[in-house]
Amino acid sequence: MKKTEKYYVPLPTGEVEFQKLFDFLVISGIGMPLSRDGGPIGAWTPDLITEAMSSHGESQNDVDLRTVQLWFQDNGKGVSPKNIGRLAVIFGCGDPNQTAEIRLKLTSAQIRLEANRRAYKKKHQSKIYEQAAVGTMRQPEIKKASSSLTPAFRTLAEKVEWMLSGSRSMNLQILYWLVFCGLGLFNYIVGTLSVTYSPVKGLDKQVGFIWAPTLNLLPMVVLPIYIYYISNITTYWKRAGRNKCINYGNEATYQSENDGWLAKVNELSFSFWAITVFCFLFVFCAQWFGIYLPAYISGEINDVQMDRYLVTLVRPDVITIPQSMVLSGIGYLYTASYIAVFMFGLLLIVAIVFDYHDICTTLDLEEVLIDVPNIRKEGQKIVWGSYRVVLFGLWMATLIKLQITYLSTDAKNTVSWLVTDFLSLLNMGQVRNGWLDNTSIGHFTTFLMVMVAVAIFIVTIQKIWNIFDKLSLYDDDFTFGHDRNVLLRMSFVILIMSLNLTLLGRFDGFSLVLALSVLASLNVLSGPKLRNF
Template identity: 30%
Template sequence: ATSEWQMELSAAQSRLAAKRRERKSAASDVAVAVPDMARPTTFEDDSYPPAELARNPDAKRLRRRFSLARRSEALFSRGSPLNLPASVFAGAAALGFLSYMTGIHDATYVRADGLAKQVGFLWAPNWTFLFMVLLPLFFAFVTELLVFWKNDGRLKLVAEADQAKSDDAWAHNVEASSYSYWAVFLICVVFAGLFQWIGVCLLPLMKGGGNYATDWGKLAIVRPELISVPEEIVFTGLAYLYMCLCFYLFFVGLILLYTIVHDLWTIGGASENRPEADYQREVNEVGLRVMCGIFRCTVLGVLIAICMKAQSAYLTSRGENVVAWLVGDM
């Protein structure tokens, strides 16, 4: 009887051990499967939100397609509002330090008529005041207005205040101007950047002449003891690269301002059948906010154009430096 009891006890212990092994195996399988299920979905290009990816059967292919319009808009609307203005300011400051290191930050040359003219890099308003004050302010105002429209203003006016649907509609509006972004990119980078640098700086520096007024970019021709031709070529190349990218972003800001105004006009036209007093008050408040932002950006755009024209006019004038020339012209 004792031996039979021991055999039954051993069999029971074996069955219990087998059940424990099965439970441990099942628990390990669940532990492996849970992280895979709980792993958050990542998107290579979050310009397409999950709602749109779920509706579009070709969403995976679309989100992998590069879009200059969406990437350019993301520079203004994502991250801190100070990112873009601070980057532009930092680039201008870096060029200023490089000009100081090369010795062209404060330089004069004597023209054929005997006038000693200041043509230093730091004395050029279209390379200092424009890129360190006006353009960062323009980007800050565009970013502020764009973030307001996407996250607040647009949601107040659409019939269904759904953030995902509003983001989808805005992304579609941005993508509709894709050709405009590419056209501006090619004009700014290829023509205003590369070709202008070759014609205005590279060829005169290599051939030692040209029909352009002497400025900091051609000091190696009239003041070879101050800076060498290779140094001047490298510095002007960096400056024009920075300039063409900044002006591409400037035109991107203008395109985004147009997109905001057109979106506001479209939503306002589609909601004319909503005569509620509260809704009309919301429309007026949002419209006033948008118009104020457009006005500030317009004023800065005009000042940017004046700043560029002032430098070219000074180079052909009889002023000794740009400050004295402006004061004497008033």
């Protein structure tokens, strides 16, 4: 039948499933231009429908090719009302009556599809209560068998997760504050809160406790925020986010209490042990026994950086060698512990990302009906959580790099070093920062920290994107454009932070990049809170 030189056949009668109706429209070629024999020139394809929509006065950005491709899949989601109207215009052959009929037919099919989805969810929701009832009756037996409920028998991985989640993370923050106060009191007693030495004639260089960013800004500001964000995402995921992703009608993904989450954490047990051993052997032992102890014994500093722990070699009137040995030993244990927390936090992010990926992959393989908005939101929350953790992890590395770079300069103190650099950028200062002949293993440590943090962020984005693509979580109601700008902003901030850390002190004007990094980091405040997102 011809309708304004376009092909048309009568629609199926009765109630037709949405996907079958849509397939009929595209395969039969309704609305396609006529061929010489009176039939359609071919069937509709995603590309042709996208092109047809753009030719009817719609912005091409409103619906992209990928969204249209989803309509050709039997994914149980259907099409939004706005796009049903667009399809009706295309299939209506320019006839108002035919357009209205197709719109009505598609709308009715979409309503039935949504009703079936709600019925399906309600049916499987009822299984939650049945399983919860069974779990309640068996609760004493489960608790007896679960290692996660017996603190004395927790694995190292479980102990770390336990320590960095819930209100217990506040205990860790308080512990670090107490150690910070103790170190400050010790330095006050021995007189190294503010102490100088003369590396060259005419220069009194400050190496005191209160002038070290790693001993004031890091434990007072950055480390507590880092621990808070780790606790925030970990606690949310295991108590709420994970359950929202699990389809309770699927026995393969249902787990009692937190057993499924702890099983995922325990899969990384080797990594938790490896981090612990690495931080003890290389961050503490290698530096204290390999660098500081030989210097204390020989009395020679060689080309090692002079700091508050070695100043005793040139200022024995301020602090004795035995006092410095005790102070440096405690200080490097403290350093090893917060670098371990840094790596533990990133490892928990990995556990969350892989847990989300495995749950969603199981749902996909078993072809169960999923709650698309919920699955998508939980993935977005994981991205935001990992971004915040990585950002403040980079700030931990930046403060360490700031301290060790300052100790290699001929500046009197950290503040004058930054001010001199900024003035040199504006050509307002006559003095330029110079360098001393020393080195520090800390440069390699901070390089590893930034590499690991950035790698974790990239893995997070890649894994979440993989699930979004596999489960077709972007559709005509929520396109990739909604997330693209957010991901670009996140990537820009991470890039600025990484460049700032890598190039810190290596060119005139680095202080401006440092200031820009501080401003860029405020982007973290624009993100949603996990519980009300």
